[in-house]
Amino acid sequence: MKKALTLCVALLFTCILFTGSAPPTVQAAKTTFVTIGTGGITGVYYPTGGAIAKIVNKKRKEYGIRCTVESTAGSVFNVNSVMSGDLEFGVVQHDRQYQAVEGLAEWKDKGPQKDLRAVFSIHYEAVTLVASVVSGIKTIKDLRGKRVNIGNPGSGQRQNSIDALTAAGIDYEKDLKAESVKASEAPGLLQDGRIDAFFYTVGHPSGAFKEATAGATKVRFVPLPDIANKLVVKYPNNYLKVSVPVKKLYPGAVNDEDVIDTFGVKASFVTSVKVPDKVVYAITKEVFENFESFKKLHPCYQDLTKENMLEGLSAPIHPGAMKYYKEVGLK
Secondary structure: OHHHHHHHHHHHHHHHHHHOOOOOOOOOOOOEEEEEEOOOOOOOHHHHHHHHHHHHHOOHHHHOEEEEEEOOOOHHHHHHHHHHOOOOEEEEEHHHHHHHHHOOHHHOOOOOOOOEEEEEEEEEEEEEEEEEHHHOOOOHHHHOOOEEEOOOOOOHHHHHHHHHHHHOOOOOOOOOEEEOOOOOOHHHHHHOOOOOEEEEEEOOOOHHHHHHOOOOOOEEEEOOHHHHHHHHHHOOOOOEEEEEEHHHHOOOOOOOOOEEEEEEEEEEEEEEOOOOHHHHHHHHHHHHHOHHHHHOOOHHHOOOOOOHHHOOOOOOEOHHHHHHHHHOOOO
């Protein structure tokens, strides 16, 4: 008996000496780490990524998936990072998804991003323009000669701002003093009087606009109904008409009207064809199986349905997501 025990100890010591570890009796499940690219921390993309990660991480032992969230420059950055493999998933404006797939805008020189895949869409986002009252800006045409933040490079909102200005006959490079700071910085600059107005494409309610309307500088939301009509006709794959209940969400604004009309997009959740089917399937399943809990994680999700989460997907749906949709009869 002692000889057998001594032999077992010797074998164990030899194994540790040459392999650095004891021989496992049960093979540990391999953990797959995935990162979701979002946007600025004051927008909705960041909490959206966090909401998805929170749901998936509850089942990390079952799936062997560990989700983390990264604050990024926004849609363009997220698409490019997903394509390069630096991110596994990204929250992206659906108009940017379309442009990437078709090889338009920032992807004109790179060509169509053929490996981009859609998973699902999420909330509606309104292209929102707010201005200080002291600036005298009441319409988009009043932006001429003013200091206006149009969004940082790498964000989806920048092109939305340029499209709105172009539709109004304004050249952002010549007719105004365009700033290119992140959306999270714009409310403070407006309150300090260092800019007169800023655009932001975001789901409402938004922390950025709550901040912008809570300071000593009085602000006004600028309606864009005519611009919306033009752009929805010109870019039917990019834009749709949306509205913002200003009085309900931002009582600090000076607007007399309860609702302002504008144009917007849908936020979408994208990945690469190179991300394994089982990973995409697991994430899709957990979001949809916990749908009511997911809706409660942010106020702008209140109008979500499982059906409209499959709208605005201009990239091919990833096979892992499609497997789930077919199982439950959504496709």
